[in-house]
Amino acid sequence: MQIEFKASLRAEQGSSASRRLRRAGQVPGIIYGGDAPATPITMDHNEMFHLLSKEAFHASVLTIDLDGAKQTVVLRDSQWHAYKPQVLHIDFQRVDATHKIHLKVPLHFINGENSPAVKLGGGMISHVLNELDVRCLPGDLPEFIEVDLGTLEADQSIHASQIKLPKGVELVTHGDVDPVVVTVLKAKGEAAAEDGNAQG
Known part of the structure; x- marks a missing residue:
């Protein structure tokens, strides 16, 4: 745009x-x-x-x-x-077209409602991050980054390093940290059952 x-x-x-x-x-x-x-x-x-x-x-x-x-x-x-x-x-x-810039780009999540984590596991998807720090040339800057959750399984998380970035765009991380972007929360009944089993 x-x-x-x-x-x-x-x-x-x-x-x-x-x-x-x-x-x-x-x-x-x-x-x-x-x-x-x-x-x-x-x-x-x-x-x-x-x-x-x-x-x-x-x-x-x-x-x-x-x-x-x-x-x-x-x-x-x-x-x-x-x-x-x-x-x-x-x-x-x-900005200069020949120099890379560092900016936060919003994440757009798709297909979460169709993922095995939700449809089969009854879990709830939690968006831990809604944007990523990236570095790229001005001409490569995306308006947003799409994250497809269609294959997300129960008890699975997606880290920043696992997100497919557009060509020319690189992830900016702070130290060795690879932050969680998306995680799956267990259904209440399942979580309660696990707590009961643990106590028993």
């Missing part, structure tokens, strides 16, 4: 200037990274509120039309009001 939006250079900075922008229906932000200096920007609040509600906005290479000059970026952070539906600030990082 190609996502493009408009922004303008932000001349005034500081907390009082940011408050004035927000009252005027704008949201302040910044673009950083690459060889260029950090650039303070301002965007339409309603447009950004709508875009931030889309999953793809968080895991896509975005195009900012900054006063007519287009830049490619990824979303790095967004700050929200404590209790109002209001975006306070957004951070973007510039």
Whole structure:
């Protein structure tokens, strides 16, 4: 999905200037990274509120039309009001087509209801993780990664290293940890029976 939006250079900075922008229906932000200096920007609040509600906005290479000059970026952070539906600030990082980026990509689970774990074992599938840390070139960044649970058996778990990644995408792990992504919880009756057997 190609996502493009408009922004303008932000001349005034500081907390009082940011408050004035927000009252005027704008949201302040910044673009950083690459060889260029950090650039303070301002965007339409309603447009950004709508875009931030889309999953793809968080895991896509975005195009900012900054006063007519287009830049490619990824979303790095967004700050929200404590209790109002209001975006306070957004951070973007510039990307270069020849340099790999590190980003969290959402997972989409399919066929879980048809898996042996559910249909035959009566288990319940638990999604331990809903996104993965990956590294790839901007052009290879997937909007999401599909995880097929159709062959999942009872008492089985799926680890991050077992997920098939798109071409050009590599998993980012922290140390030797291979986190569990999906596990199967036993049916209540079966779990209770096992507890009874263990006590007996």
